[in-house]
Amino acid sequence: MVINGEFKNGKLTVFLKGDLDHHAAREAMRELTLKIDTHLPRSCVLDLKNLRFMDSSGIALILKTDKRMKELEGKFCVVNVPPQPKRVLNASGISRIIDIREAGI
Amino acid sequence: MVINGEFKNGKLTVFLKGDLDHHAAREAMRELTLKIDTHLPRSCVLDLKNLRFMDSSGIALILKTDKRMKELEGKFCVVNVPPQPKRVLNASGISRIIDIREAGI
Amino acid sequence: MKVTNYIKIEFPSRSANEALSRNVAACFAAQLDPTLEELGDIKTAVSEAVTNSIVHAYPNDVGRICMKCRLFEDRSIEISIRDWGKGIADVEKAMEPLFTTGDDDRSGMGFSIMESFMDHLKVKSQENKGTTVTMKKKIERKNLS
Amino acid sequence: MKVTNYIKIEFPSRSANEALSRNVAACFAAQLDPTLEELGDIKTAVSEAVTNSIVHAYPNDVGRICMKCRLFEDRSIEISIRDWGKGIADVEKAMEPLFTTGDDDRSGMGFSIMESFMDHLKVKSQENKGTTVTMKKKIERKNLS
Numbered sequence: 001m002v003i004n005g006e007f008k009n010g011k012l013t014v015f016l017k018g019d020l021d022h023h024a025a026r027e028a029m030r031e032l033t034l035k036i037d038t039h040l041p042r043s044c045v046l047d048l049k050n051l052r053f054m055d056s057s058g059i060a061l062i063l064k065t066d067k068r069m070k071e072l073e074g075k076f077c078v079v080n081v082p083p084q085p086k087r088v089l090n091a092s093g094i095s096r097i098i099d100i101r102e103a104g105i
Numbered sequence: 106m107v108i109n110g111e112f113k114n115g116k117l118t119v120f121l122k123g124d125l126d127h128h129a130a131r132e133a134m135r136e137l138t139l140k141i142d143t144h145l146p147r148s149c150v151l152d153l154k155n156l157r158f159m160d161s162s163g164i165a166l167i168l169k170t171d172k173r174m175k176e177l178e179g180k181f182c183v184v185n186v187p188p189q190p191k192r193v194l195n196a197s198g199i200s201r202i203i204d205i206r207e208a209g210i
Numbered sequence: 211m212k213v214t215n216y217i218k219i220e221f222p223s224r225s226a227n228e229a230l231s232r233n234v235a236a237c238f239a240a241q242l243d244p245t246l247e248e249l250g251d252i253k254t255a256v257s258e259a260v261t262n263s264i265v266h267a268y269p270n271d272v273g274r275i276c277m278k279c280r281l282f283e284d285r286s287i288e289i290s291i292r293d294w295g296k297g298i299a300d301v302e303k304a305m306e307p308l309f310t311t312g313d314d315d316r317s318g319m320g321f322s323i324m325e326s327f328m329d330h331l332k333v334k335s336q337e338n339k340g341t342t343v344t345m346k347k348k349i350e351r352k353n354l355s
Numbered sequence: 356m357k358v359t360n361y362i363k364i365e366f367p368s369r370s371a372n373e374a375l376s377r378n379v380a381a382c383f384a385a386q387l388d389p390t391l392e393e394l395g396d397i398k399t400a401v402s403e404a405v406t407n408s409i410v411h412a413y414p415n416d417v418g419r420i421c422m423k424c425r426l427f428e429d430r431s432i433e434i435s436i437r438d439w440g441k442g443i444a445d446v447e448k449a450m451e452p453l454f455t456t457g458d459d460d461r462s463g464m465g466f467s468i469m470e471s472f473m474d475h476l477k478v479k480s481q482e483n484k485g486t487t488v489t490m491k492k493k494i495e496r497k498n499l500s
């Protein structure tokens with residue numbers, strides 16, 4: 001799992017690459033929280049384009065990030081979701097409560 | 106394992122694709138023998154460009170093909186060998202007795 | 211029904227083995243020539259079950275996990291994941307969507323995902339004895355005309 | 356030395372499992388971040404040993420094969436492949452390059468390849484009891500400056 005971030009004009013974009021399972025999630029969540037706390041962005045975009053695999057650990061990560069961005073009164077969305085993570089998002093029902101898009105905010 | 110052949114001007118080129126292990130070798134040998142017996146080529150080229158994996162079962166196949174082509178008084182060579190099969194050829198020492206080239210005859 | 215192939219694997223409950231075990235299941239399933247979607251579903255379901263054994267069955271120590279994959283004549287695969295850990299007191303409750311005894315790293319969606327990605331799911335558990343999760347999925351034949 | 360991870364697998368001696376077992380070994384080795392060459396060497400050595408159990412140990416029936424992979428602190432991997440088949444009468448002779456009791460589908464190069472691709476090879480065998488092949492390889496650390 002590789003995590004990269006990009007901050008510009010109040011918008012934080014975070015790129016996840018590799019496999020997001022329980023093994024990777026703790027480290028990913030720590031990195032993500034650090035980036036949000038550093039920049040206090042107005043909007044946060046989670047870009048999954050290079051995510052090869054995701055299980056329900058990814059659901060927990062997305063829900064926690066959404067909660068954190070709500071606390072900051074910012075926006076949050078998930079973009080470029082590949083087929084396998086998309087099926088996990090749909091099966092868990094969070095596609096109904098989280099903003100999931102094809103491109104950025 | 107997928108085997109394709111091409112016959113032109115007395116030259117038979119056979120392309121091996123996939124994994125050449127003991128499981129695949131019997132079928133591959135049968136196909137190869139059939140092609141040689143059908144065309145009775147003056148030269149036979151074994152193209153390994155798309156061979157992902159090969160173990161010592163591939164050595165046996167190459168030695169048998171070489172023998173068959175010698176019986177037909179034809180030429181035989183192996184071309185486009187990827188790194189993993191190359192290491193197997195080298196370790197077995199047959200790179201010294203079989204004609205192994207970068208391109209065709 | 212006749213079993214045409216099987217693989218049994220055993221490994222310690224370390225989180226690094228989540229990827230290993232789902233990849234082994236995928237290698238095993240590959241002999242049926244599944245679609246990428248079917249392969250992804252199997253990997254996801256295995257990942258959920260193995261993660262549960264790592265996180266919930268052995269929360270404070272490293273225990274043993276066994277996975278068995280069996281292939282049947284009718285192109286169905288059965289995968290069972292077994293641990294000898296804490297066990298589940300109320301299986302029915304544990305299987306409800308969103309139910310979790312974990313912290314906010316867990317979503318409570320593990321069993322729901324196994325259920326929706328596989329054709330069949332059975333959970334057998336006894337407190338302080340361990341848990342066995344058994345899942346089945348039929349792989350459709352491709353290129354039917 | 357301390358074992359930091361392991362996997363044990365068991366499968367029937369069907370030729371379709373040659374690919375499965377070498378891929379499992381590769382998945383296991385992947386945690387050390389080996390080069391493609393190191394990964395290829397491990398897959399090849401495993402393929403040779405497993406093929407031997409399938410072809411020579413159980414020539415006329417389907418038997419059981421076990422593979423154990425262990426990871427040590429010093430980044431070495433030990434892989435053992437065990438069968439309960441025919442066994443080898445003269446191990447030293449069997450290990451000579453080009454020696455084979457098989458037909459012309461076999462090259463007699465299996466043990467030579469295991470030896471040259473792994474750092475260490477040990478063969479233990481007893482006639483009609485079975486054979487255990489144990490191989491070791493150290494995976495070098497990348498990006499040392």
Ligand SMILES: Nc1ncnc2c1ncn2[C@@H]1O[C@H](COP(=O)(O)OP(=O)(O)O)[C@@H](O)[C@H]1O
Nearest residue numbers: 262266267304310311316317318319320321341
């Ligand atoms: N192998 C197991 N051993 C002990 N408890 C388990 C096991 N698997 C599941 N459970 C229990 O069932 C609950 C629900 O599991 P699940 O639906 O996978 O969600 P999650 O893992 O996110 O909590 C877990 O929180 C745990 O209490």
Ligand SMILES: Nc1ncnc2c1ncn2[C@@H]1O[C@H](COP(=O)(O)OP(=O)(O)O)[C@@H](O)[C@H]1O
Nearest residue numbers: 407411412449455456461462463464465466486
């Ligand atoms: N697991 C085994 N069980 C019984 N005999 C074996 C086993 N492995 C190797 N042998 C014997 O050792 C010989 C040499 O093996 P090897 O060098 O791998 O070459 P090959 O498999 O091509 O014959 C085999 O021909 C066989 O007689």
